[in-house]
Amino acid sequence: MSVKSLAFPRPRRVLPGFGITMGTTLLFVGLVVLLPLSALLIKTGGLGPSEFWAIITSERALASYRVTVGSALAASLFNVGFGLLLAWILTRYRFPGRTFLDAAVDLPFALPTSVAGVALTGLFASNGWYGRLLEQIGIQVAYTPLGITIAMAFTSIPFVVRSVQPVLEEMEPELEEAAHTLGATAAQTFRRVVLPTITPALLTGFALALARSLGEFGAVIFIAGNMPFETEITALLIMIRLEEYDYEAAAAIATTVLAAALVLLLAIHILQAYVARYERRS
Amino acid sequence: MDTAKRSSVRAEHTLVSRLLIALGVIGAVLLIFMPLATIFAQALSQGWRVYVDNLIHPDTVHAIGLTLLTAAVAVPINIVFGVAAAWLLTRFDFPGKKLLNTFIDIPFSVSPVVAGVMYLMLYGSRGWIGGWLAEHDIQLMFNVVGVIMVTVFVTSPFVARELIPFMQAKGSEEEEAATVLGASGWQTFWRVTLPNIKWALIYGVILCNARAMGEFGAVSVVSGSIRGETNTLPLHVELLYQDYNATGAFAAASLLATLAVITLVLKTIAEWRQRRSLQEQ
Numbered sequence: 001m002s003v004k005s006l007a008f009p010r011p012r013r014v015l016p017g018f019g020i021t022m023g024t025t026l027l028f029v030g031l032v033v034l035l036p037l038s039a040l041l042i043k044t045g046g047l048g049p050s051e052f053w054a055i056i057t058s059e060r061a062l063a064s065y066r067v068t069v070g071s072a073l074a075a076s077l078f079n080v081g082f083g084l085l086l087a088w089i090l091t092r093y094r095f096p097g098r099t100f101l102d103a104a105v106d107l108p109f110a111l112p113t114s115v116a117g118v119a120l121t122g123l124f125a126s127n128g129w130y131g132r133l134l135e136q137i138g139i140q141v142a143y144t145p146l147g148i149t150i151a152m153a154f155t156s157i158p159f160v161v162r163s164v165q166p167v168l169e170e171m172e173p174e175l176e177e178a179a180h181t182l183g184a185t186a187a188q189t190f191r192r193v194v195l196p197t198i199t200p201a202l203l204t205g206f207a208l209a210l211a212r213s214l215g216e217f218g219a220v221i222f223i224a225g226n227m228p229f230e231t232e233i234t235a236l237l238i239m240i241r242l243e244e245y246d247y248e249a250a251a252a253i254a255t256t257v258l259a260a261a262l263v264l265l266l267a268i269h270i271l272q273a274y275v276a277r278y279e280r281r282s
Numbered sequence: 283m284d285t286a287k288r289s290s291v292r293a294e295h296t297l298v299s300r301l302l303i304a305l306g307v308i309g310a311v312l313l314i315f316m317p318l319a320t321i322f323a324q325a326l327s328q329g330w331r332v333y334v335d336n337l338i339h340p341d342t343v344h345a346i347g348l349t350l351l352t353a354a355v356a357v358p359i360n361i362v363f364g365v366a367a368a369w370l371l372t373r374f375d376f377p378g379k380k381l382l383n384t385f386i387d388i389p390f391s392v393s394p395v396v397a398g399v400m401y402l403m404l405y406g407s408r409g410w411i412g413g414w415l416a417e418h419d420i421q422l423m424f425n426v427v428g429v430i431m432v433t434v435f436v437t438s439p440f441v442a443r444e445l446i447p448f449m450q451a452k453g454s455e456e457e458e459a460a461t462v463l464g465a466s467g468w469q470t471f472w473r474v475t476l477p478n479i480k481w482a483l484i485y486g487v488i489l490c491n492a493r494a495m496g497e498f499g500a501v502s503v504v505s506g507s508i509r510g511e512t513n514t515l516p517l518h519v520e521l522l523y524q525d526y527n528a529t530g531a532f533a534a535a536s537l538l539a540t541l542a543v544i545t546l547v548l549k550t551i552a553e554w555r556q557r558r559s560l561q562e563q
Binding site: 014015016017018020021022024025026028029032033034035036037039040042043082085086088089092093095097101103104105106107108109110111112113114115116117118119120122123128129130153154157186211214215216217218222235238239242247250251254257258261262264265268269 | 303409519
């Protein structure tokens with residue numbers, strides 16, 4: 001790819017199709033993405049600031065943010081560790097079943113969320129394979145915030161792995177070898193050489209996992225118990241408001257969730273640009 | 283460095299690496315494989331006969347049909363959009379390109395439930411356009427049309443996201459050569475671009491299709507979940523589960539889990555072919 005960037009600049013727009021692809025893309029993005037997005041914002045805008053504030057800071061809404069954000073943070077932090085471990089063994093070691101494991105990492109993306117939800121509930125319910133064992137040592141997972149965290153962790157496993165994996169693959173082995181030759185232990189080499197290199201990718205993976213977990217619905221509602229103030233996630237509160245035909249409240253809370261998601265999206269874009277710059281340099 | 287020390291470092295290294303491999307594999311088995319296994323175990327917990335009866339139940343069959351219909355409409359729409367957007371963003375420079383690129387990504391970062399609410403606020407009977415539509419007896423929400431519309435939304439970035447980096451890496455020399463030699467735009471696309479991007483496109487389509495068939499949150503907002511009418515397979519899983527028919531729910535779930543496994547196999551093949559096609563270059 002570095003050869004390509006050295007090639008002398010060619011005049012753009014030699015190729016046809018600018019008009020038709022621009023038209024199709026703008027029409028699609030306008031109708032499918034931006035129009036519904038503005039409908040939500042307009043609905044919320046019709047509320048007035050004080051009413052909007054009252055809805056999104058109601059006791060029940062605040063409790064739902066605490067449950068959602070707390071579980072999502074815990075799940076994403078878990079995946080920083082577990083995802084790094086998987087990315088590390090997939091790129092650094094050869095062992096039987098490695099290719100198989102590499103493909104299987106994406107299962108949480110391929111499995112529909114409601115299926116993941118019933119499967120995890122089935123495992124952790126008191127008569128399930130895990131629930132039975134955990135009950136004996138007094139740990140309850142299903143219908144508790146821990147269950148929500150596990151469901152969010154499951155659906156976001158691939159993010160950290162897939163963000164870190166390419167960076168670890170691209171890293172030049174000379175750096176680590178040099179550190180080793182100069183007398184660094186494996187742990188020191190990892191902390192001083194590998195970790196600084198992969199930190200932006202780790203952060204990207206963390207942010208992607210967090211964004212996904214904050215909005216997760218299907219996998220969570222089965223295992224959550226859905227008790228208001230305790231195990232009710234924000235996405236479910238929106239659904240409940242809709243079922244009560246309280247469209248204004250649903251729109252207001254949905255706008256809050258949307259705003260949080262867009263801020264995260266912005267952060268992710270900045271991080272990815274940073275990672276891309278690093279990859280180009282190396 | 284003397285040999286004794288060197289070999290002890292090596293030994294320590296293999297011990298640590300074995301430990302890490304063991305930890306990673308055990309974690310993956312517990313967190314990834316067991317949930318998959320439990321679906322089939324529970325679906326078959328009352329024997330094959332009950333399993334087959336659950337699958338051929340009219341409501342399940344109807345849900346399968348609706349799921350296939352949704353994907354059959356949503357995926358082609360997103361192929362057209364994805365190819366057009368990728369061509370636009372990788373072959374031309376224009377002001378606002380970065381912004382457009384961000385807009386394309388929005389559906390990935392919007393919570394599925396919020397996506398459903400957005401469509402409800404637009405087309406629902408109390409929505410922005412919905413009021414006018416209702417006067418003309420057109421209903422788009424709480425029926426199949428609504429299900430398809432939100433599915434198009436949530437799956438729209440898949441094809442574009444896959445094609446853009448691939449077409450960027452491939453470059454446009456071959457297409458420019460074809461154009462200079464007198465090929466028309468469509469000829470260039472069909473004879474040069476499409477064969478080149480085939481595997482990346484297939485990869486995007488596989489992911490797009492998996493999500494289209496599996497979407498739950500957004501569809502659940504706009505479907506109204508009318509049994510035997512607007513229930514897709516993922517919604518049907520929920521409905522049976524809430525009805526305390528766990529075996530039935532897991533039987534329906536096993537179909538979607540099989541789809542997920544097939545998706546992973548096809549995806550791995552497409553990924554491998556894609557890498558080879560870039561290496562050939």
